[in-house]
Amino acid sequence: MLHLTPRLSAVAGLVRPCETVADIGTDHAYVPAFLLQTGVAQRAIAADIHEKPLENAKKTLERFGLLNRAELRLSDGLQGFRAGEAQAFVIAGMGGEQIAAMLHAASWLQAPEIQLVLQPMTHGEDVRRALRENGFSRVEERTVAEGSRLYLVLWARWTGEIQPVSPAYDYIGALCPQARETDRLFLRRTAARLQKKADALRGKDPTAAKKLDSILQEVYDACR
Structure with missing residues (x-):
């Protein structure tokens, strides 16, 4: 079984069972590999803007015998995705401004069957604001310590409600x-x-x- 760091464990722990999970900025594909191993997801899409992280992701998936249940995808954020490809989207390890920009640009995420798990490295307020302004009113949050760092992890689902x-x-x-x-x-x-x-x-x-x-x-x- 793949062992995750506290930060990535907190991210994976917020993902609800789904058919397909997409990990945006996957790096080594540790989170999707863990979700496949534990049965939380049946299939995974590991996406990154660069080829090297996808090579690392492939090695991880091959090592644990999971490559046949995963797709490696070259994508700049969510630009290489369309509605209906996954029910869960993980965006972890990026700045809050970058994650917020993705949420504003991808209006197709605004569907009740999609769950988001977001872990901004900075400026969590930008992520909260983007979720709120786009109608993601069902939100759960956790913080996790890893060494001297503290990280924020959010789970969100769209309802269309924009609450004061x-x-x-x-x-x-x-x-x-x-x-x-x-x-x-x-x-x-x-x-x-x-x-x-x-x-x-x-x-x-x-x-x-x-x-x-x-x-x-x-x-x-x-x-x-």
Whole structure:
């Protein structure tokens, strides 16, 4: 059985059973290989923008005897996909801005039969905002520690509902800091990042700094 790192284990753990999973930016195809091994998915599409990661993915799938249940695909993000090819899409290890851009561009993801599992390396607020603006109102979130790093992982499904939220929602999301220590630590680091940004804005744009201060207070309150 393939052994995953804590980050990738958290990603794989949020995928619900499906016929086909697509892993975007697959690198070594560890997540789709694990999902095939455990029966969560019956087939997998391992996609990447570069040939070398696909070569690595092929080696992983061959090593575990899974190549006959997988497809290797050269694709720039979601551009090489169309509706109906997979029921689950994993996008992990990319920046939040990049993931958000994919969500805005691929309107065909807006279908109730599709689940998304997203793991931004930075700027989770951009991903939350893109999900919210595009009607993905069913969202679950987890944080996971790996070494000194903390990672955010989100599961989402489209409903078409765009719900009103506070300005701080994109920074807090569906985390449960009262129940999970990693969530609390993650929000504290988010608050520290926002504090630094607000301080830098004070002399340049007091209005923007004041808006950030309001958001920051909500994030601090959520950490308590």
